[in-house]
Amino acid sequence: MSEELLLSVTPQETRVAIIINGVLREILIERQRARGLVGNIYRGRVARVLPGMQAAFVDIGLQRSAFLHAANAVPKIDDRVSRGVDGGTVPDIKLLVREGDTVVVQVLKDPLGSKGARVTTQLSIASRYLVLLPGSSRVGISQRITQPSERERLTQQVIELSTQLDVKAGFIVRTVADGASVESLKSDLLFLVRSWEVIRERLNSNDVGLLHEDLPLTLRTARDLVTEETTRIRVDDQATVEALRDFARDFLPQTSCRIEYYSGAQPIFYLFGVEEGIQEALATTVQLQSGGTLVLEQTESMTTIDVNTGGYVGRHNLEETLFRTNLEAASAIARELRLRNIGGIIIVDFIDMEETEHRHDLVRVLTEALHRDGAGAQVADMSDFG
Incomplete structure (x- = not known):
């Protein structure tokens, strides 16, 4: 698999395109006047406790108060306790916070519409x-x-480094750490410890507001998106190229040589048809190569996707035509969900098929496609309605 990152930078916004095997897979956009808040850490004050919702509203200095659920207000000992399932219990919100309490929270989800940000007291710094x-x-x-x-090696090395450096904190080892050297892990650990020390120093103030802001999109791209499969990182802004190289020298030395300045006559997003792909992602109908179509409709409660054969008539029999159209649609659906950043409940109306084996194969292909595209999706079995 070949992967390339394209960065288009202007004073107003930064756009990042992920190209896999020459096809646009994901687009990320950050506007300077409306940067995302996810990952930011705030000192807040509990404005209101709602026992009936097991939640509280927290003033963190933004236009709207943030929403803190009880499950996000307890230490995350394990998934059962934090989720309150499989025997785990979530304490009453009245036992966790009171009106007027000062809390340190981290944004999990950006504000949307009339809703404030969703926050947690379970802090993490990546x-x-x-x-x-x-x-x-x-x-x-x-x-x-x-x-x-490898799992055992990484666990032991992180424990040993934490002990040597007297670090009183937990850690999660990320996927890209597979095969990482002890020196790389130590450098990362020290960077995180320094970052946390800066945040703790800011806690001395009693003011409500921002304590820690996550990296801008350009640097998050290098931190989170560059993998062994990434062959090139092309950027159309010289200052950003230098900033990325400086960041790479400190944290990703093996990546520096892949960062290139793009000075072509055409805008960088005309490469690989990125601009065209963005326009297609705004449309409700997606054309499949076979001639079939997907029709995507988003509502507040769910997203529905309808699969149609369109102009595809097949070569053998009707069942085979429907099966092939559905298989192509499954791969396309995984790509469109990632490209459009669609989550929540998604209902797919595949074309009805008679053979049980084909139905099972379709669910398997959809699950594998979603997994390849990095979506943390749960796929239910196909219903009797198709």
Whole structure:
């Protein structure tokens, strides 16, 4: 698999396109006047407690108060406790916070419409290889690192480094740490510790407001998106190229040589048809190569996707035509969900098929396609309605 990152930078906004095997897979946009808040850490004050919703509203200095659910207001010992399932319990919100309390929270979800940001008291600070968990003592490993020997090596190395440096915190080892050297892990760990120390110093103030802001999109791209498959990072702004190279020298030395300044006559997003892909992502109908179509409709409660054969008539029999159209649609759906950043409940109306084996194969292909595109999706079995 070949992967390339294209960065288009202007004073007003930054856009990042992820190209895999020559096809646009994802587009990220950050506007200077409306930067996302996810990952930011704030000192807040509890403005209102709502026992009936197991939640509280927290003033963090923004236009609208943030929403803190009880499950996000307790230490995350494990998933059962934080989610309140499989025997885990979530304490009453009245036992966790009171009106007027000062709390330190991190944004999980940006404000949307009339709703404020969703926040948690379970803080985390990310770097290239590690995520620091203040107040925790556990070491977790990304599930995508599958080899038992590598998981054990990384766990032991992080524990040993934490002990040597007397770090009182937990860590999550990210997927890109697979094969990382002890020196790289140590550098990452020290960076995170320094970042947390800066935040703790700012806690001495009693003012409500921002304590820590996540990196801008350009640097987050290098931190989070560059993998071994990334062959080139092309940027159309010289100052951004220098900033990325400086960042790479400190944290991603093996990446510096892949960062290039793009000075072509055409805008960088005309490469690989990125601009065209963005316009297509705004349309409700998606054309499949076979002649079939997807029709996507988004509402507040869910997204529906309708699969049609369109002009595809097949070569053999009707069942085979429907099966092939559905298979192509499954791969396209995974791409469109990532490209359009669609989450929540998604209902797909595939074309009805008679053979049970074809139905099972379709669910398997859809699940694999979603997994390849990095979507943390849960796929239910196909219903009797198709």
